[in-house]
Amino acid sequence: MTIVKRFIAGAVCPRCGEMDTLKMYRDEDREYRECVRCDFSDSMAMDGSDQPSEELETRVNRAGKVELEPAQPLNFVPNPGTTKH
Ligand SMILES: [Zn+2]
Numbered sequence: 729m730t731i732v733k734r735f736i737a738g739a740v741c742p743r744c745g746e747m748d749t750l751k752m753y754r755d756e757d758r759e760y761r762e763c764v765r766c767d768f769s770d771s772m773a774m775d776g777s778d779q780p781s782e783e784l785e786t787r788v789n790r791a792g793k794v795e796l797e798p799a800q801p802l803n804f805v806p807n808p809g810t811t812k813h
Contacts, residue, residue: 729755731753731755732753732757733751733752733753733762734751734752734753735748735749735750735751736740736751736752736761739761741763741765741766741768742768743763743766743767743768744763744765744766744768746763746765746766749763749764749765750762750763750764750768751763751764754774757773757774758771758773758774759771759772759773759774759811766783775811780790
């Protein structure tokens with residue numbers, strides 16, 4: 729499979745502080761970031777399993793009982809209340 733690495737426009741490296749030096753790419757279940765100026769690299773699970781998510785756990789726990797709600801896509805905003813405009 730081909731892995732495409734793309735620069736993230738406007739992203740600032742948390743290590744060296746340079747802008748537009750971060751590239752991102754992904755494989756089947758993880759998303760990676762790496763800096764071309766320093767050794768910084770990072771990754772996170774696409775399904776959010778790296779981050780504590782009470783919303784997700786709640787949904788999973790209810791999955792076997794609640795049948796009224798349709799399945800929600802993964803890109804559904806988990807916490808609309810925290811979004812600032
Ligand atoms: Zn860097």
